[in-house]
Amino acid sequence: MPHPQILALGEPLLEFNAATEGPLADDAAFQLGFGGDTSNMVIAARRSGAGAGYVTRVGDDAFGHALMRLWEREGVDVRHVTGEPGGATGIYFVTRHGEGRHAFTYRRAGSPACRLSPADVPEEAVAAARLLHLSGITQAISPSACDAAFHAIDVARRAGTLVSYDPNYRPALWPVERARAVVLRTAELADVVLPNLEEGRLLTGLHEPEEVLAAFARRGPSIVALKMGADGVLLGEGGRVTHVPAHPVTAVDATGAGDTFDGAFAARLLDGDSPVEAAGYAVVAAALTTTGPGAVGPIPRLDTVLAEKATRPTSNGPHPRPA
Ligand SMILES: Nc1ncnc2c1ncn2[C@@H]1O[C@H](COP(=O)(O)OP(=O)(O)OP(=O)(O)O)[C@@H](O)[C@H]1O
Ligand SMILES: [Mg+2]
Helix, strand or coil: CCCEEEEEEECCEEEEEEEEEEECCCCCEEEEEEHHHHHHHHHHHHHCCCCEEEEEECCCCCHHHHHHHHHHHHCCECCCCEEECCCCCEEEEEEECCCCEEEEEEECCCCCCCCCCCCHCCCHHHCCEEEEEEEEEHCCCCHHCCCCCHHHHHHHHHCCCEEEEEEECCCCCCCCCHHHHHHHHHHCCCCCCCCHHHHHHHHCCCCCCHHHHHHCCCCCCEEEEEEEEHCEEEEEECCEEEHHHHHHHHCCCCCCCHHHHHHHHHHHHCCCCHHHHHHHHHHHHHHCCCCCCCCCCCCCCCCHHHHHHCCCCCCCCCCECCC
C-alpha cells in the first residue's frame, strides 16, 4: 500500500451532541458524532479527494472502535493508529443554549492520545508524505505529545514534506504563556499556518487582521491563512495579502469549520491549485459544514463543493489588498 499524501497527528474524540436546548436534563437525547481537530481535518481532506492517513493512539474500547470504523469508512489510512488496551478514548458533550450558542464539556484528560510520544511518529511515512498537519491541540494535550509534534515536524522538514499547522488555541488545555511560546516557535517551522483571528490576536498581542497576519508571516511560513468566521479568510502568500470573502450560508453550527478549511485547503494545494484558488475552494467547503449539526457529518465532498461554488461564481471573489 502506498504512503498517503497527507498525514495528520493529534487527538480524535467522540462527540455527544444534545438534541434539545438547555442544560443537561434527565430526558436529554444525544446524537453521536465525531470530533478532534486533526481527525476532522483528515476527513475533510479525504472528502476533497486527497489521500490521507492519521497518526494517533485510541483506547481499545467502544469509542476507539467507533473512530476506527469512521476512518475506515472515509478511506483514512489507519496503519499508524495504535489501540491501547485499557485506554479510555476522549469524548466531549455539546449542549445548546439558544441563538446558536454551544457549550463544550470534555472528558479527555489521561486519554491514550496524551501518551503520544516521538516513538509513535512513523518517520518513513512522514518523509514520504507531501504534507504533515498538526495543531496546537496536539501540542497542548501532554508534554510527550508536544515532543511527538516537534519530532514529526523535524522529520518532515528534513524530507521536504510541507508542514501545515493550526494553532487552535484552547485555554482549558494550557496556559496562554506556554501556548504563545510553542505556537510562535512552531510558526517558524511550518510552511502553512492557519490561525483564527481570535487566537491570532491573543497569541500575537495585535488587533488588526493585517497586523496579526503579518506577525505570523514574519516568522517564515510561506502561507498564512487567517480565518475570520463569517468574514472569510485573509490570505498571506509571497508578500501578497488577499481577502477571500466567506461563502454566504445560514450557519447553524460552526463546529469544525476551521478544521474543514484546513483539510480542504491542503487537498487543493496538493492538487495544484494556487493558494488563492485553494482558499476560494476551502471557504465554500467550510461554509457548508456550518449548515448542519456536528463537526464531521456535514463536511462536504469535492463534487458538492464544486457545484455550490458554481452557484456563486466570481462576483464576490478574492480581493487583493494593497501591501
Ligand atoms: N457563519 C459563517 N458563514 C460562512 N462561512 C463561515 C461561517 N463561519 C465560518 N465560516 C468559514 O469557515 C472558516 C473557518 O471558520 P472560523 O474562522 O470559525 O475558524 P476556527 O475558529 O478555526 O474554527 P474551529 O472552531 O473549527 O476551530 C472561515 O474562514 C469561513 O470561511
Ligand atoms: Mg480553529
